[in-house]
Amino acid sequence: MLLDIEDLTIELPAGAAARPMLAEVSLRVGRDEVVGLVGESGSGKSTTARAVLRMLPEGARASGSVRVDGEDVLAMDPARLRRHRSRTVSMIFQDPRSALNPVRRIGDFLTDPLTRVLGLSRRDAVAKATELLASVGLSEPERRMRQRPHELSGGMLQRVVIAAALSTDPDLLLADEATSALDATTQAEVLALLRSIQEERRRAGSGLGTLFITHDLPLAAAYCDRVYVMYAGRVVEQQPAHGLFADPKHPYTRGLLECSPSLGDDRAPRPIPGRPPSLSDAFTGCPFLPRCARAEAECETWAPVAVPFGGRGVDGDGSDEGGSAACRLLELVTRSSA
Amino acid sequence: MRTPDRPARARRGGPVRLARGTTSPHPLGTDASGQDLLSRVLYGARSSLLAPLALLALAALLGVTMGTVAAWRGGWVDTLLSRVTDVMYAFPGLLFVVLVIAVFGDGLTTSIIALGLAYAPTIARYTRSLALAERSKPYIDAYRVQGMSGTRICVRHLVPNLAGPIVGYLVVLFGEGLMSLATLSYLGFGAGSPSIDWGLMVQEGQDAVVQGALLPALVPGTAIAAVVVAFNIVGVRVSDRLGKGR
Numbered sequence: 293m294l295l296d297i298e299d300l301t302i303e304l305p306a307g308a309a310a311r312p313m314l315a316e317v318s319l320r321v322g323r324d325e326v327v328g329l330v331g332e333s334g335s336g337k338s339t340t341a342r343a344v345l346r347m348l349p350e351g352a353r354a355s356g357s358v359r360v361d362g363e364d365v366l367a368m369d370p371a372r373l374r375r376h377r378s379r380t381v382s383m384i385f386q387d388p389r390s391a392l393n394p395v396r397r398i399g400d401f402l403t404d405p406l407t408r409v410l411g412l413s414r415r416d417a418v419a420k421a422t423e424l425l426a427s428v429g430l431s432e433p434e435r436r437m438r439q440r441p442h443e444l445s446g447g448m449l450q451r452v453v454i455a456a457a458l459s460t461d462p463d464l465l466l467a468d469e470a471t472s473a474l475d476a477t478t479q480a481e482v483l484a485l486l487r488s489i490q491e492e493r494r495r496a497g498s499g500l501g502t503l504f505i506t507h508d509l510p511l512a513a514a515y516c517d518r519v520y521v522m523y524a525g526r527v528v529e530q531q532p533a534h535g536l537f538a539d540p541k542h543p544y545t546r547g548l549l550e551c552s553p554s555l556g557d558d559r560a561p562r563p564i565p566g567r568p569p570s571l572s573d574a575f576t577g578c579p580f581l582p583r584c585a586r587a588e589a590e591c592e593t594w595a596p597v598a599v600p601f602g603g604r605g606v607d608g609d610g611s612d613e614g615g616s617a618a619c620r621l622l623e624l625v626t627r628s629s630a
Numbered sequence: 631m632r633t634p635d636r637p638a639r640a641r642r643g644g645p646v647r648l649a650r651g652t653t654s655p656h657p658l659g660t661d662a663s664g665q666d667l668l669s670r671v672l673y674g675a676r677s678s679l680l681a682p683l684a685l686l687a688l689a690a691l692l693g694v695t696m697g698t699v700a701a702w703r704g705g706w707v708d709t710l711l712s713r714v715t716d717v718m719y720a721f722p723g724l725l726f727v728v729l730v731i732a733v734f735g736d737g738l739t740t741s742i743i744a745l746g747l748a749y750a751p752t753i754a755r756y757t758r759s760l761a762l763a764e765r766s767k768p769y770i771d772a773y774r775v776q777g778m779s780g781t782r783i784c785v786r787h788l789v790p791n792l793a794g795p796i797v798g799y800l801v802v803l804f805g806e807g808l809m810s811l812a813t814l815s816y817l818g819f820g821a822g823s824p825s826i827d828w829g830l831m832v833q834e835g836q837d838a839v840v841q842g843a844l845l846p847a848l849v850p851g852t853a854i855a856a857v858v859v860a861f862n863i864v865g866v867r868v869s870d871r872l873g874k875g876r
Contacts, residue, residue, distance in 0.1 A: 378777025385772060391772040
């Protein structure tokens with residue numbers, strides 16, 4: 293397994309928050325796999341992705357393990373960690389415009405990791421960077437190399453960021469809302485680009501794993517192989533994408549799907565009542581309880597655990613049909629059927 | 631340098647007769663030793679304008695380093711550096727400088743180093759506030775995600791991006807530095823005779839003021855005032871331009 297997060301809990305120093313930022317998050321990404329991570333703002337998606345690079349919030353304490361290729365990121369020494377960040381994992385950001393140093397040329401941004409990490413000569417680095425820009429579909433790559441970020445559009449800049457992310461041949465790509473700030477057509481182009489890169493790497497035999505973070509559940513369900521849904525710092529449901537669309541198990545997942553209107557359906561979109569919990573809200577039972585339409589009195593004291601359903605459960609690989617959801621009602625069903 | 635007269639050519643005679651008003655060979659008059667004031671002011675510009683530059687270079691090096699390290703490392707490093715800065719801030723600058731000079735002896739070099747140390751906290755504090763804002767920008771995160779070391783991010787990207795507002799601030803500080811150095815020479819701690827320095831010239835000229843000859847003190851005094859005002863005006867413009875450009 294390329295990325296294996298197990299029971300990751302991230303706690304802020306006492307007094308800063310009433311509950312952990314992440315609570316017992318377990319998540320897996322295999323080679324050649326695109327895994328979606330979905331949730332409202334503040335649900336812990338970005339924190340999870342940043343934990344893979346050990347970019348923890350200031351003063352935070354992490355327990356559990358984050359293994360990339362079997363090595364625990366949380367236990368790396370600083371030199372190993374820098375190598376891990378520069379070689380093994382790359383990240384694509386939501387807003388490419390703010391992710392680039394505004395006063396540096398595009399070329400500098402691309403050649404820097406090439407000379408620093410791969411040890412290429414300046415000339416080779418420029419050649420490789422130009423090649424990378426062409427491969428992500430930018431026109432006139434030579435001219436782009438000399439331009440500065442403000443001269444390019446958002447979609448072009450996101451391609452630059454993707455090119456930079458791929459420049460050191462990483463094994464794992466973290467796409468944090470990589471397409472959320474782009475308009476619909478550009479979003480489609482960027483998604484197609486990411487798909488084709490994935491395909492290319494699969495054919496080359498060095499599979500690339502992608503963790504695709506988005507707040508758009510239908511997009512994740514359509515684009516990813518498997519989807520994790522997060523709520524209040526917990527994974528509330530995970531299963532293969534098509535299953536998630538057809539048969540969501542957790543009331544929150546169902547709520548998210550009903551939030552978005554669809555063609556050929558006269559129903560008005562139904563928002564989930566209430567608001568997402570903040571870090572100052574603590575829970576005694578299920579965190580989704582106050583917004584859940586099917587809540588029962590026992591939910592108030594039920595400590596959430598992932599309840600497996602279908603297939604072979606959470607332990608399988610990407611082709612596995614099974615999933616899990618953290619809902620007490622599901623637990624009752626499985627227990628009664630067993 | 632071309633000046634109407636050699637700046638150090640004295641003439642014979644008592645001070646009253648020699649400190650003369652404007653005459654055609656001496657458009658700004660002469661001082662108590664009969665030396666041409668215009669020539670002396672022009673020569674004095676050398677040390678009076680270069681010394682603040684050296685002072686600012688030293689102060690900027692120290693201040694920017696301290697401010698950036700404090701902002702980048704945070705935690706106890708920040709607390710320590712900020713407290714040191716606060717102490718320096720609370721301590722009267724001139725008193726500190728006089729203390730340093732009392733220990734290490736007077737002279738231009740000592741006053742430049744002492745003032746450089748006295749100015750560093752101001753620059754450190756300003757840099758820290760700028761660096762804190764810049765550090766939280768996503769592009770810095772993007773470099774960290776690429777596995778770039780903190781030192782490299784600071785030296786290659788963070789500090790260069792702060793250069794605009796810092797340079798603007800330094801231009802304003804230049805006038806202040808010139809003032810302080812002139813004050814020190816006037817008090818006799820800085821450049822001493824026979825070197826030619828505006829502050830020193832004011833001090834040398836003040837005896838003649840009592841005897842009715844204003845020019846020997848007025849001319850270098852005006853030069854100091856003009857440069858300080860000019861740098862303040864330019865400095866405010868420059869910091870406006872560079873600070874808000876991005």
